[in-house]
Amino acid sequence: RTTHNPASPQLLDAAASLGLLVQEEAFDTWYRGKKTYDYGRFFDQDATHPEAKKGEKWSDFDLRTMVERDKNNPSIIMWSLGNEVDEADGGERSLETAKRLKAVIKAIDTERYVTMGENKFSRASTG
Numbered sequence: 038r039t040t041h042n043p044a045s046p047q048l049l050d051a052a053a054s055l056g057l058l059v060q061e062e063a064f065d066t067w068y069r070g071k072k073t074y075d076y077g078r079f080f081d082q083d084a085t086h087p088e089a090k091k092g093e094k095w096s097d098f099d100l101r102t103m104v105e106r107d108k109n110n111p112s113i114i115m116w117s118l119g120n121e122v123d124e125a126d127g128g129e130r131s132l133e134t135a136k137r138l139k140a141v142i143k144a145i146d147t148e149r150y151v152t153m154g155e156n157k158f159s160r161a162s163t164g
Contacts, residue, residue, distance in 0.1 A: 038154075041065035041120055043090055043103040052112035060152065061107060062117035063100050067124040092132060097141050104145045115150040116142050 038060045041049070054060050061148045070077020083089075084098035093101075107113055118138045139151045 038083050038117070043099075043107070046106070049110045049112055051112055053092070057112055058114045059112040060111075060115045060117050061103065061113055062120055062154075063103055063121040063138075064096070064122065067119065067122050067131075069094070069124045071123065094159055096138065100138055100141045101145065108146050113149065116136050118151065118153040119159060120154040121156040124155065125153065 039060060039062050042065070043063060044059065044061060046050075046155075049059060051059075064076065064080075066075055066077045066080070068077055068080045068102040070080075084093050084095045084096050086098060088102075089098045094150065104116060118135060119125070121132075125135065136152065142149075142151050
């Protein structure tokens with residue numbers, strides 16, 4: 038698992054050459070953030086990168102570019118929306134965010150699983 042951030046191409050190439058399986062993870066936080074100056078400040082902001090699509094959020098842009106870059110690497114077995122994301126509280130906003138992020142991935146890669154690390158058993162669902 039590439040904890041909290043996308044892996045470098047060099048790491049993924051090494052994993053592929055060694056036959057290792059990789060779960061590539063995009064985020065450690067979503068829109069609330071865990072620290073004052075972390076990625077959460079930009080998650081829902083419009084991306085200003087020259088290759089961003091009009092109206093695309095930074096979270097969607099970063100996730101899309103990760104999947105586009107690494108989708109052909111044979112070591113990747115699944116994509117992760119995040120690790121212990123505090124915002125994933127089962128509320129409407131968090132569910133809509135997870136669905137939106139999953140849709141970004143599935144628009145590019147319909148074959149691999151999408152997962153997310155969750156550390157709060159009380160939020161677990163059997164459905």
